[in-house]
Amino acid sequence: MSSLETQFRKDMKKLVLPSILQMLIGNSFSLINTLMVGSLGDIAIGVMAAAGQISFILSMILTAIFGITAFITQFYGTNDYVNVKKAFGLMLISSIVITLVVFILVSCFKAPLLSLFIKDEEAIAYGVQYLSVIVFVFLINSIKEVYGNALGSIGKIKLTLVVGIIAMIVNIVLDYILIYGKFGFPSYGIVGAAWATLASSLLSTFLLLGYVYWKRYYVNVTLKEIFSFDWPFVKKVYTTTLPLMFHEGLWAVGNMLYAVAFGHLGIVALATYQLANTFNSYFMMGIFGFAYAAKVMIGQKLSQDDPSEAIIYARKFTRIALYSALAVSAVVLLLNPYLVYLFPNLSSEVQSAFRHVVIIQALVLVMFFLNNLWIVGMFRAGGDNLYTMNLILITTWLIALPLVFAGAYLFHWPVEWVYLMFTLEEVSKACIGFFRYRSNKWARNLVRDM
Template identity: 60%
Template sequence: MLVGNSFSLINTLMVGRLGDSAIAVVAAVGQIGFVLSMILTGVYGITAFITQYHGKGDKHSLQQAFALMLLSSVTVTLVLVAVVFVFKSSILRLFINDPGAVQYGAHYLTLLLLVYLINSVKDTFASALGAIGQVKATLMIGLVSMSINAGLDYVLIYGKLGFPEYGIAGAAYATLVASVVGGTALIVYVYVRKVSFHLTFRSLTSLKFAFVKRLYRTTLPLVVHEGLWSVGNMLYAVAFGYMGVTALATFQLARTFNGYFMMGIYGFAYAANVLIGQKLSRKEPDEAIAFARKFTALTIVVSLFVSVAIAALSPYIVMLFSQTSGEVQTAFRHVMLIQAVLMLAYFLNNVWIVGMFRAGGDNVYTLKLILVTTWLIALPLVLAGAYLFHWPVEVVYVMFALEEVSKACIGYFRYRSNKWANNLTQSGSESDKAA
């Protein structure tokens, strides 16, 4: 997770030296990638089945689940890429009022669409490896890709070692090359090592309708959940963009570092998902619930350490963006302190939703949760603050963060109820008996 979040951080650090407008363009384009990545996160909810089939030792069903996840990921990405390619300038104008910046960002976005297509395959393989507890290869390949990305960023953005100075487009070229290298290496690893979910062409074309229907019945609510949540987050960015380049640049920097500070809990959440999912597949719900309690306690302790680290490091992090305006630097420093105060809510939401609820396929509940916290609480407040009351960036950001606070308060009762602890590998008749 450290490696995965470093790609965004490296690009933001490198592009940040080009000024506020460049960061705003990255923020606008990043919203499109964010929506896609969140929808695909819903598709990757199929990993709950992969984890439980792996725990049960059902290799055939494991391969079928992976085949469905791969086909779904590529199909969703192709559709979104086609739509964005046709309407890319109109989409960018939702975030940016400067015509020059829109044209500047259109080329950057076109290059990233290729990255999205490559990542739809690469991330499917990486998610499946994580679902069965094999993360070392993903880590090593990710480190190599990150190094390539960082080196090419420096060379291509600023025109070093005899290369032309591509500016913001150089970041896109660097990410494209790193994604190709990482994706190729990951697929080669899976097939050379004959990892349990490796596919043949026959596996891709032999999916049974009943099997697909059963997996989609659990996964589609998660896809809708992530889609609604990501669109809500895109509208947050539209609101900050309406407030001006300073607000949008601040929002982008805050989002980037928030993801980076949360890398630890992402690791805990996925570890919880694998361990709890395997316990549930072996019909050991009491042990799964005991694991959930331990992960929650650990999450609280870690979040407190991270909160202190954010508060202590915030002045030094702001110094990394000395090329930005004084307004951006001041707002960014204030927003990081807000994040430090609220980090416990962010951490608990991730370990509960990703680590526990998804492990038991409790996706309908998370869909309802996001409808309330994003669409009925936080988003109306952010839009009102930006468009009606013209509040400062920091106040609007607090309204944005209320989504996580309300989600943690409501989600606590679901976590304590244990209704999320379901065995997904049972047949319909077995599920009825268990119920």
């Protein structure tokens, strides 16, 4: 076995399992809230779906900001710790500023934003209460996620994993107490889920930052170092990451419009769409782990003068993604008849539609896996963000969105047919993205001249 193969397996084992566990924990927040709120009925699920779209848009914009981790990874690969701290500071300040803007906008326009997805006045009032709490989670996570992503970009994820486990346990307990009114507390319903999320987010942020600065752990950046970046540095980093911001922004707004289209079909369609998205995140947890490992491992190889080892890694990860997708698809098809039993209080219409949608997901899961690996794990590692922005513009805005809106507004198709149109985004993205993957044009050294 070659030394490169040995190193590949060693690094992958070190990164993949912890990252999958981390994804499991992150997705569990959404699934646990969905499961517990699901007992309140279709309307509660619909409200969470509508409010979740606002959270999703912010998270996608911040994901673009976290694209700065591509620089952190490559700086770390060349032991340039001064520029690691500069990049971290720029990422932290950018995250806080953008979140403050979103916080103000959402706080001022909660009802109009929710009315984009929900037409029922009672449901909108319910959603306003939920958003009034969740907006504070935005602010907390704008700081916590920067530290977590910075640690992850250099392969140090054990701390965020442990903190995530603690926060998940707290979230489960508080969900049970506050949603249903246990141990003498009143029953807050869906608003209780928001308070539980806020409390667990506060705790996890306190634990993460407390450990980082108490133990002087890797990203214990001082206030002076946070503001140590200068304009030439900002210009160089933003030149690479701004297309990623447009990428994530276009994709996030596109996904919001998908929810608008499903909401137009009614609360059954919107609830089905929410359940499908929640479970799709679970189906894809394995590839999230491999994509994360690919981003770190390939990013560090790209900091070298010769990109050939990074390209070899890319080929290995692609084979892993393909085989993993086929295995997971088979499991999903086997489990499909039993998933609806997790939501016994949902209407028979939602349960039936959800079964059919899961079959569609299983059939196109290979595309989901490959796109996640190529875009997040490879293209982003090489800062190939302008290409991915154009890819989203074509596949989301020119292919899938028009078809989804035509199905919902013109032809009034059943939710299953509209969801099939939605999946064409991933199908077309994989078909086009394959040629970029094979061209190796994404394999770029971002820090050679810095």
